[in-house]
Amino acid sequence: MISAPIHVLIVIFLVLSAGGQISAAGDKPETEPVPAAWPEQFHALLLMNKSGSLEVVDLWYDWINGRNFNIIQKQLGELSYDLEWNNGTSFYYTLDASKSCRTVHFEVGILRPNWLDGANYLGQRRVNKFLCNVWEKVDFLWYYEDVITKRPVQWIFYTGREAHVMTFEVGAVLEDEKWQAPVYCFNKEEKNSE
Numbered sequence: 001m002i003s004a005p006i007h008v009l010i011v012i013f014l015v016l017s018a019g020g021q022i023s024a025a026g027d028k029p030e031t032e033p034v035p036a037a038w039p040e041q042f043h044a045l046l047l048m049n050k051s052g053s054l055e056v057v058d059l060w061y062d063w064i065n066g067r068n069f070n071i072i073q074k075q076l077g078e079l080s081y082d083l084e085w086n087n088g089t090s091f092y093y094t095l096d097a098s099k100s101c102r103t104v105h106f107e108v109g110i111l112r113p114n115w116l117d118g119a120n121y122l123g124q125r126r127v128n129k130f131l132c133n134v135w136e137k138v139d140f141l142w143y144y145e146d147v148i149t150k151r152p153v154q155w156i157f158y159t160g161r162e163a164h165v166m167t168f169e170v171g172a173v174l175e176d177e178k179w180q181a182p183v184y185c186f187n188k189e190e191k192n193s194e
């Protein structure tokens, strides 16, 4: 048996593996990045801007329990609650003296963790301090995700409303008792959406 010196074997190996990489790259284009699925539970603070109307939204996404909560503070204005259940029922209410509550039934429930599947990749863009991959979910929004951490940085709805993600706590869950709509949501007639 001929035994080649080890450095010759290493050179042959490197040449073969380099050749393999080149042909693999030539055969098929590099696959486009896809957005990370949303964690099944997270808490985020969002700064919303709709043509200069600012809101801070305290978002509690809880797919495991089939619920999603937006606690919305308008700048120097109303604090309101948008509590959405996966059965399609949403409650919009305030907890102040006005005791207002509106119940809406949607055909579909809350966003699924993979709701970004099928979004069109548009490339990379620098947003504020973050290099982001950008996708478009047609008829809905543009989604910007940090290239390195894969966390969402912002999304912009077709309506012009912008959501800027200020904090993103994976696994954080709001206590059950906070998910209770007030009693005045349950003793009035309900409306259907659309």
Ligand SMILES: *[C@@H]1O[C@H](CO)[C@@H](O)[C@H](O)[C@H]1NC(C)=O
Binding pocket: 049, 050, 051, 052, 053, 054
């Ligand atoms: C909000 O958006 C408007 C444009 O619609 C812009 O002029 C303004 O600077 C934005 N404000 C903040 C705090 O981002």
Ligand SMILES: *[C@@H]1O[C@H](CO)[C@@H](O)[C@H](O)[C@H]1NC(C)=O
Binding pocket: 085, 087, 088, 089
């Ligand atoms: C959906 O679930 C919520 C929370 O359990 C409940 O209050 C609401 O009545 C349900 N809606 C329907 C249509 O069953």
